Amino acid sequence: MDFLSFFIICVKVLLVFAGTLLAVLIMVYAERRVSAFMQGRLGPNRVGPQGLLQPIADGIKFLMKEDIIPDGVNKPIYLLAPVIMLIPALMTFAVIPFGSTITLFDRDIILQVADVNIGILYILALTSIGVYGIVLAGWASNSKYTLIGGLRSSAQLISYELALGLSVVSIILMSGSLRLNDIVADQQGHLLSWYVFKQPLAFLIFLIATYAETNRLPFDLAEAEQELVGGYHTEYSSMKFAMFFMSEYANMITAAALTVTLFFGGWDVPLLDEKSLGIWGAMLSVASFILKMGFFLFLFIWIRWTFPRFRYDQLMKLGWKVLLPLSLINIFITGGYLTLAALK
Amino acid sequence: MTRVTEQQLETDRMILNFGPHHPSTHGTLRIIMELEGETVMKAIPEIGYLHSGFEKLGEDLDFNQYITITDRMNYLSPLCNNVAYALAAEKLMELEVSKRTEYIRVLMCELSRIADHLLNVGMLAVDLGAMTAFLYGFRAREDIYDLFEIATGTRLTTSYTLVGGLMRDIPDGYDKAVLKVLDEVDEIANDIETLLTKNRIWHDRTKNIGIISKENAISYGISGPMARASGIDWDIRVNEPYSSYEDFDFDVAIALNGDVFDRYLVRMEEIRQSINICRQSLDKMPTGDVSIDPDFGFSLPPKDEVYNSIEGLIYHFEVTMPNRGMNPPVGEAYVATESPNGELGYYIVSDGNRTPYRVRTRPPSLINYSIFSKLIEGHMLSDAPAILGSINIIAGELDR
Numbered sequence: 001m002d003f004l005s006f007f008i009i010c011v012k013v014l015l016v017f018a019g020t021l022l023a024v025l026i027m028v029y030a031e032r033r034v035s036a037f038m039q040g041r042l043g044p045n046r047v048g049p050q051g052l053l054q055p056i057a058d059g060i061k062f063l064m065k066e067d068i069i070p071d072g073v074n075k076p077i078y079l080l081a082p083v084i085m086l087i088p089a090l091m092t093f094a095v096i097p098f099g100s101t102i103t104l105f106d107r108d109i110i111l112q113v114a115d116v117n118i119g120i121l122y123i124l125a126l127t128s129i130g131v132y133g134i135v136l137a138g139w140a141s142n143s144k145y146t147l148i149g150g151l152r153s154s155a156q157l158i159s160y161e162l163a164l165g166l167s168v169v170s171i172i173l174m175s176g177s178l179r180l181n182d183i184v185a186d187q188q189g190h191l192l193s194w195y196v197f198k199q200p201l202a203f204l205i206f207l208i209a210t211y212a213e214t215n216r217l218p219f220d221l222a223e224a225e226q227e228l229v230g231g232y233h234t235e236y237s238s239m240k241f242a243m244f245f246m247s248e249y250a251n252m253i254t255a256a257a258l259t260v261t262l263f264f265g266g267w268d269v270p271l272l273d274e275k276s277l278g279i280w281g282a283m284l285s286v287a288s289f290i291l292k293m294g295f296f297l298f299l300f301i302w303i304r305w306t307f308p309r310f311r312y313d314q315l316m317k318l319g320w321k322v323l324l325p326l327s328l329i330n331i332f333i334t335g336g337y338l339t340l341a342a343l344k
Numbered sequence: 345m346t347r348v349t350e351q352q353l354e355t356d357r358m359i360l361n362f363g364p365h366h367p368s369t370h371g372t373l374r375i376i377m378e379l380e381g382e383t384v385m386k387a388i389p390e391i392g393y394l395h396s397g398f399e400k401l402g403e404d405l406d407f408n409q410y411i412t413i414t415d416r417m418n419y420l421s422p423l424c425n426n427v428a429y430a431l432a433a434e435k436l437m438e439l440e441v442s443k444r445t446e447y448i449r450v451l452m453c454e455l456s457r458i459a460d461h462l463l464n465v466g467m468l469a470v471d472l473g474a475m476t477a478f479l480y481g482f483r484a485r486e487d488i489y490d491l492f493e494i495a496t497g498t499r500l501t502t503s504y505t506l507v508g509g510l511m512r513d514i515p516d517g518y519d520k521a522v523l524k525v526l527d528e529v530d531e532i533a534n535d536i537e538t539l540l541t542k543n544r545i546w547h548d549r550t551k552n553i554g555i556i557s558k559e560n561a562i563s564y565g566i567s568g569p570m571a572r573a574s575g576i577d578w579d580i581r582v583n584e585p586y587s588s589y590e591d592f593d594f595d596v597a598i599a600l601n602g603d604v605f606d607r608y609l610v611r612m613e614e615i616r617q618s619i620n621i622c623r624q625s626l627d628k629m630p631t632g633d634v635s636i637d638p639d640f641g642f643s644l645p646p647k648d649e650v651y652n653s654i655e656g657l658i659y660h661f662e663v664t665m666p667n668r669g670m671n672p673p674v675g676e677a678y679v680a681t682e683s684p685n686g687e688l689g690y691y692i693v694s695d696g697n698r699t700p701y702r703v704r705t706r707p708p709s710l711i712n713y714s715i716f717s718k719l720i721e722g723h724m725l726s727d728a729p730a731i732l733g734s735i736n737i738i739a740g741e742l743d744r
Contacts, residue, residue: 035475035476038476039475039476039479039480039483040479040480041479144358144360144361145360148382148725152382218473218545221726305475305476306474306476306539307473307474307543307545308469308472308473308474308540308543308546308549309472309474309549309726310545310548311549311724311726311727312382312724312725312726313382313724314549
């Protein structure tokens with residue numbers, strides 16, 4: 001690997017890492033402002049213009065807070081849990097293509113940190129690691145509320161991962177590849193080639209499962225404050241709490257990005273050949289990706305402030321008795337269709 | 345020779361201390377729950393964390409002074425408590441208040457009922473994770489509290505009634521302000537219903553949860569919206585009208601299943617009916633004085649007379665001085681009113697002194713709460729806040 005490729009990779013890593021963190025900050029701000037708008041309130045509007053600096057003020061506040069470690073916690077695990085949760089959350093974005101190729105310095109640069117040929121597996125694997133963070137935090141905190149929260153969310157994440165994975169399987173069947181770039185390339189061209197139109201059921205299952213995977217309402221049982229005070233992070237304070245907080249938002253951003261990549265053509269701008277437009281086409285594709293992602297992030301907020309929360313058994317019932325059979329049926333239909341199409 | 349027994353795997357029930365510091369205990373409550381998995385096997389509620397000796401204070405304060413205590417007992421609808429106590433004291437002293445006083449009291453009680461129900465439905469929603477419905481309700485409640493502030497001068501500690509009248513008349517143009525707020529409340533109630541009533545998750549979370557059968561409701565002495573949600577057609581405003589409620593035309597909201605969802609529906613319908621009653625009371629508002637004959641010796645004279653005339657000042661002192669003033673008859677009186685949570689009654693025993701011998705409150709919250717542990721046993725932990733929210737306990741009234 002020559003120096004230039006190394007440099008390019010470094011820039012991309014930095015860009016994606018900083019971008020994710022920035023998106024987290026924007027999401028925290030947006031969540032509060034949009035919810036305020038929906039509820040007829042003002043929301044934070046004092047720090048900076050329109051309260052834009054509020055997330056930074058919050059961050060400083062987290063840093064200044066006293067870092068309390070309660071008595072009776074299992075200290076190594078207690079300290080490790082937020083890290084286990086945050087690192088995979090920030091790593092998942094690495095395989096998501098966020099734009100078409102740019103030609104710079106006489107070489108084609110794909111706008112993606114790592115073009116892994118098992119992209120989807122990588123994402124599913126990493127998000128599963130995040131579960132350990134929650135379970136360990138719940139267990140190590142030495143509190144009953146956190147324990148219940150941790151148990152709830154581990155059961156929830158494991159059962160919804162099945163539905164999530166199986167809904168993705170039908171996409172893999174259609175594209176014939178686990179590489180996210182191939183999946184995006186498969187959706188190029190006209191609007192109807194987006195997988196959301198080819199696989200509406202898989203999209204629905206995937207969307208519901210991502211809400212459960214990211215612990216968002218109506219599936220935020222792990223941190224139902226009315227029942228469990230704060231759920232698994234009840235005993236965490238200061239920056240350790242902020243790490244949980246950030247990883248939740250980072251997960252949400254990844255989930256939105258993945259939804260766009262799998263079902264909405266990724267960076268694809270409909271009816272436009274990005275590659276023919278050179279660098280402007282690449283810019284346009286990035287903008288289109290961010291726009292689509294923004295919509296799904298907004299949907300996250302919208303749903304959170306509209307719906308009540310499921311109960312634990314209802315959540316399990318939905319996951320195992322509705323979503324799982326539906327996604328299996330969907331795989332069979334997709335498989336059958338593909339076989340018939342191949343026979344012709 | 346020892347007998348070898350098979351070692352059983354022991355599973356303990358988890359004891360969860362729910363409160364007194366917990367986000368959904370609405371005040372300071374404590375419930376000790378035995379959990380098996382997430383199912384509540386046993387629940388022992390413990391009250392007394394907000395005990396303030398309100399009833400005992402009644403023995404040291406005279407009849408008008410005690411009104412300031414009654415509104416602190418209920419921080420959701422203080423005016424209802426003011427009215428209930430004033431009615432009991434008036435019954436004891438056999439006072440007749442003017443028609444205008446009664447109508448204003450009805451107006452205030454119904455506005456309080458709207459505010460109370462909005463908050464309660466909102467709290468129920470927020471306990472189930474739907475924050476937005478709560479804030480919609482809170483917004484409407486804010487407007488109603490502004491109305492209280494216009495009429496009484498304060499938002500919460502209203503102390504609006506006097507024995508034999510009101511602290512002051514409603515200001516000019518009050519009806520316009522009320523009508524405007526009522527329209528807003530109507531709209532907001534629609535918004536809340538849009539968010540919740542047909543929401544599938546809401547149905548899943550509230551239907552068949554915490555069912556109170558008709559028999560149980562009667563045997564536990566449950567009253568108010570909770571009883572009506574269990575199919576009991578009992579509303580003191582209709583069955584034993586007080587304060588001119590017989591002049592108003594309204595329906596009693598009744599549901600049959602007695603679960604959390606029905607209690608929610610009954611409360612939403614009562615908001616509509618209360619809006620209706622408020623409009624009627626403004627339409628028919630009689631003219632006249634809001635205080636009984638000042639010479640009678642019970643109620644305080646109007647403030648501008650106290651400040652601007654010597655007779656008024658002397659009279660004010662006469663009423664308030666410990667060795668003068670009221671001379672209530674020896675006897676006892678109980679008046680039950682339909683407060684937003686159920687039957688709110690004051691029982692006053694007088695030995696002829698300036699202060700009552702004993703003041704007893706019949707708090708709807710305490711009696712409605714008595715069934716709580718029975719309701720949540722067998723339900724899941726997540727249902728506990730839902731049931732608690734649908735009972736609408738007010739800790740200040742619970743402990744007194």
